[in-house]
Amino acid sequence: MTCVIIDDEAKSRETIVNILTKYCPDVDIIGQAQNVEEGYTAITTLRPEFIFLDIQMPGGSGLNLLSFFKDAEFKVIFTTAYKDYAIDAIKMNAVDYLLKPIAINEVIDAVDKIKRLLAKKSLSTGPVTRFLHLNSKTTIDLIPVEAIVYCEAESTYTNIYLNDGSKKVMTKTIKDVEEQLPVNDFFRVHNSYIVQKRYIKQYIKGDGGSIITSFNHHIDVSRRNKNEFIEWLSS
16 A cells, blocks of 8 residues: 655654554555645655545645545544544544554554545456566566556657656557556546546647646547547546
């Protein structure tokens, strides 16, 4: 499970890191942030499955941060020194509300709740393709589908751009690759491009328009696919 810790107090972040590292080894801490702006960037770029979120922070509260995400896919565990926001947390469907100083057993219990929710979600969505297989003469590399930012056609090959900045080349056409990817997460925006929704940062309107990814790739949307793409993006 992937998580991001958002808290302006370095000591609080360190406490959560230490507890997770020692008692919750199945949690991968993929990022930290110390204010709303950094938190927003971390969530949109890293796409964690859940976050630890402080409420009172300089420049805006954790509640303000969540207001930017209308249909958040990530789960939230609030961490705060104040009891007064519990009702607001409940309204925002927080998984848990931990008061500082943070107790070890409370973190473990909150993570267990996250685990159960994610397991239930996985069962309800059914089986999906988790890896693409990249064959060479001596190896078969497994490319995690979640790590794919976009795919680019190049003759009878397909370039696969990943969220770690690397590029893989598959000896398959982009049509063959498209057929292996889950349609809820990926869209063929152009004859030459397939994009993953989780890494779309912005759509720029135009004749067909264009996409900017979380890693600042610029990808054209064909005029023919524009309306269907906008509908998919909003779903």
